Amino acid sequence: MRHLFRLIIFLSILVGQKSIQSNPISENQIGMASGIFANYGTAGMEVDGYFEVQGRRGLFLESSGIAQLGEQMTLNTSLGIMNEVAPDILMGGGYSNYLEIDNDVLHEVFFGASSSSITGVAFIGLGSELSPNYLGTLNLNSFFPFLSIDSSIMCILSKEMDEFGYDIFFNMSKTVGSGLSYGCSLSSERYEDEERRTFKKQGQFKKFTVPVTAQGLFISFFIGWTF
Secondary structure, X not given: OOEOOOXXXXXXXXXXXXXXXXXXXXXXXXXXXXXXXXXXXXXXXXXXXXXXXXXXXXXXXXXXXXXXXXXXXXXXXXXXXXXXXXXXXXEEEEEEEEEEOOOOXXXXXXXXXXXXXXXXXXXXXXXXXXXXXXXXXXXXXXXXXXXXXXXXXXXXXXEEOOEEEEEEEEEEEXXXXXXXXXXXXXXXXXXXXXEEEEEEEOOEEEEEEEEEEEEEXXXXXXXXXXX
């Protein structure tokens, strides 16, 4: 099975939410963050990693990669700007690309806003290669501050294989002082599947195997290190 969206998106959103809960980087400072994670669940074994640089005047560069053992590797790079426009509210946008080994590079622009409780991002493909995709997260800790773990709900709306659908993630994680992170993700996700269908051509019936989008329930556990 090949998931249409990966857990690395969730990891990037966590980093963004964590930054918002503290003071933004000043215009005269440069910050860096990185991490590596191992994920195991019903979809198999994955290794994810990211590297982020936050520069002056809200500029940022982030690169993240995913290696699914025995299947494929992907790389996503984003460049943009994000600034505080009001107390507890950040807005910004930029450019990103998505590379899947042995396939074409997908290019898109994005814009969005984020607070300590809600994050929303829209991705628009350059040219005709991608339909608009929408991502939203709800930080449950802002509504339930007594929770001892980081909890969030993330939803992705997009068009895949000419069908508009969704993916929903319920994420739980914990980070200790040394940078060790661990947790799990429960999700309802789309994935590529195959289906046997019968077609009538020139008065004869023939069966073909065609790719389809299916919806499934998944669980994934991860452990990693942020530094």
